[in-house]
Amino acid sequence: MPEAWTRGGKPAADLRPPPGESPIIVLVRPQLAENIGAVARAMANGGLFHLRLVAPRDGWPQDRAWRTASGADPILDAARVFPDTPSAVADCHRVLATCPRPRHIVIPVRTARAAAEDLREINGRGLRTAVLFGPERAGLENDDVACADTLVRYPLNPEHMSLNLAQAVMILAYEWWTATEPTPPRRLQTNETTVATKGQLEGFLGRLVAELDAAGFLDPPPKRPGMVRNLRHWFERGEVTEQELRTLHGVVTELSRGRMRRGRPDEG
Amino acid sequence: MPEAWTRGGKPAADLRPPPGESPIIVLVRPQLAENIGAVARAMANGGLFHLRLVAPRDGWPQDRAWRTASGADPILDAARVFPDTPSAVADCHRVLATCPRPRHIVIPVRTARAAAEDLREINGRGLRTAVLFGPERAGLENDDVACADTLVRYPLNPEHMSLNLAQAVMILAYEWWTATEPTPPRRLQTNETTVATKGQLEGFLGRLVAELDAAGFLDPPPKRPGMVRNLRHWFERGEVTEQELRTLHGVVTELSRGRMRRGRPDEG
Numbered sequence: 001m002p003e004a005w006t007r008g009g010k011p012a013a014d015l016r017p018p019p020g021e022s023p024i025i026v027l028v029r030p031q032l033a034e035n036i037g038a039v040a041r042a043m044a045n046g047g048l049f050h051l052r053l054v055a056p057r058d059g060w061p062q063d064r065a066w067r068t069a070s071g072a073d074p075i076l077d078a079a080r081v082f083p084d085t086p087s088a089v090a091d092c093h094r095v096l097a098t099c100p101r102p103r104h105i106v107i108p109v110r111t112a113r114a115a116a117e118d119l120r121e122i123n124g125r126g127l128r129t130a131v132l133f134g135p136e137r138a139g140l141e142n143d144d145v146a147c148a149d150t151l152v153r154y155p156l157n158p159e160h161m162s163l164n165l166a167q168a169v170m171i172l173a174y175e176w177w178t179a180t181e182p183t184p185p186r187r188l189q190t191n192e193t194t195v196a197t198k199g200q201l202e203g204f205l206g207r208l209v210a211e212l213d214a215a216g217f218l219d220p221p222p223k224r225p226g227m228v229r230n231l232r233h234w235f236e237r238g239e240v241t242e243q244e245l246r247t248l249h250g251v252v253t254e255l256s257r258g259r260m261r262r263g264r265p266d267e268g
Numbered sequence: 269m270p271e272a273w274t275r276g277g278k279p280a281a282d283l284r285p286p287p288g289e290s291p292i293i294v295l296v297r298p299q300l301a302e303n304i305g306a307v308a309r310a311m312a313n314g315g316l317f318h319l320r321l322v323a324p325r326d327g328w329p330q331d332r333a334w335r336t337a338s339g340a341d342p343i344l345d346a347a348r349v350f351p352d353t354p355s356a357v358a359d360c361h362r363v364l365a366t367c368p369r370p371r372h373i374v375i376p377v378r379t380a381r382a383a384a385e386d387l388r389e390i391n392g393r394g395l396r397t398a399v400l401f402g403p404e405r406a407g408l409e410n411d412d413v414a415c416a417d418t419l420v421r422y423p424l425n426p427e428h429m430s431l432n433l434a435q436a437v438m439i440l441a442y443e444w445w446t447a448t449e450p451t452p453p454r455r456l457q458t459n460e461t462t463v464a465t466k467g468q469l470e471g472f473l474g475r476l477v478a479e480l481d482a483a484g485f486l487d488p489p490p491k492r493p494g495m496v497r498n499l500r501h502w503f504e505r506g507e508v509t510e511q512e513l514r515t516l517h518g519v520v521t522e523l524s525r526g527r528m529r530r531g532r533p534d535e536g
Binding site for chain 1: 306309310312313314315338339340372373374375376377378379380381382385386419421422423424425427428429430431432434435438439442445446449451452453454455456457458459460461509511512
């Protein structure tokens with residue numbers, strides 16, 4: 001087997017990522033081509049591009065991988081194949097290994113989130129990083145882990161740790177993307193309209209209370225202050241938008257009209 | 269179709285989760301049974317148990333789901349089937365919908381991480397929650413989203429947002445588990461041994477420098493302080509364990525013995 005080759009037929013050296021660009025995902029002795037394709041899809045979801053395969057069981061390339069990649073073909077086209085783990089990481093400055101089982105070694109351990117933060121930091125210094133994922137059934141062997149300087153352990157349900165290969169890559173890719181994602185964790189999607197001011201809300205509440213007073217809904221007088229407060233709290237609880245306030249004004253107008261009609265049956 | 273039934277043949281009401289236990293995953297019109305099984309596996313990974321299916325395309329149960337569940341059979345055994353989304357969430361107090369596309373509605377939006385934190389908080393108040401996931405190709409329809417009070421949007425690569433159904437559930441389940449996971453993000457796995465004190469490290473460094481002095485490695489004298497500092501910085505950089513220090517002492521002993529032998533060739 002040549003040192004490294006790709007299906008695209010490009011010289012493998014051209015596909016070596018610039019140091020610091022993004023971590024290389026290394027699948028060590030993967031068994032199912034479908035899983036390799038699903039891994040490429042997960043990588044694309046999380047903004048990763050560089051894939052290396054160590055001795056894939058059924059050889060490479062395999063059409064079945066492309067069929068499960070859901071459009072992440074460029075990742076598979078550029079995937080490089082290596083005969084063993086040391087050669088797959090020889091040009092990397094830092095190597096992380098995903099490994100759910102305790103091993104009798106002295107090594108730094110990171111959660112997936114901390115690993116992603118560290119990878120951002122290390123790549124930011126212009127170094128080339130790789131993350132090893134073991135074969136589907138057995139996981140990484142001790143000799144593979146010996147190529148790594150850091151272990152990654154996902155915090156997950158200890159009663160059911162068995163993680164699909166693409167799921168394992170998905171979580172790392174998701175954390176890699178999230179580590180610099182500026183999306184605010186919580187927001188109100190308001191589309192074309194904006195959140196109403198307290199003054200606009202007050203204008204609506206005043207009108208509603210006046211209509212309810214006219215309809216006799218807020219009788220008897222001793223209960224009126226509490227009933228108004230309860231209504232007010234309900235309307236204050238969410239951020240009402242200007243558009244919603246306009247709709248609510250329309251609802252009050254329409255319902256009031258009905259009451260006025262009922263109050264004057266001769267108008268029919 | 270009955271209101272709700274399960275493959276296990278247990279009365280469906282017995283399988284209704286106690287309010288506040290953990291979120292219910294609702295797959296709306298899922299297409300592939302393999303994906304339903306993969307979803308169950310991801311749920312188990314993240315400590316979720318309650319699965320509801322709205323009008324699965326190929327009916328239910330499907331053996332293919334159990335084949336991809338990788339041991340998460342109890343989740344599938346207890347899955348409940350509903351004819352439509354409103355009936356699937358009728359007993360829930362809060363409903364979140366995963367939805368990658370912008371919609372022309374006014375609704376709170378959460379990242380997956382914030383959604384998981386919110387779910388922990390809401391469930392902690394004893395309320396029953398559900399999270400909707402749409403069918404593989406099309407995603408949730410507007411009428412499904414109208415059953416939800418909050419949208420969940422994953423921050424992921426906008427160039428490649430198409431997420432496998434089980435991957436989407438995996439990320440939420442992972443965040444659900446991580447939201448209360450006490451694993452420290454960074455640690456050094458030391459197994460049986462403990463990190464050496466600075467005094468123990470100093471004991472080793474003193475001995476190493478003495479041996480190097482004896483060997484003449486630290487000549488000429490003007491360069492000696494800088495060379496010692498460089499060596500010291502390298503050994504100080506990581507947290508050396510007591511066991512590793514013992515090994516290093518042995519290495520120095522062994523190498524020194526070689527030097528002494530070479531110094532006295534007549535001992536051959």
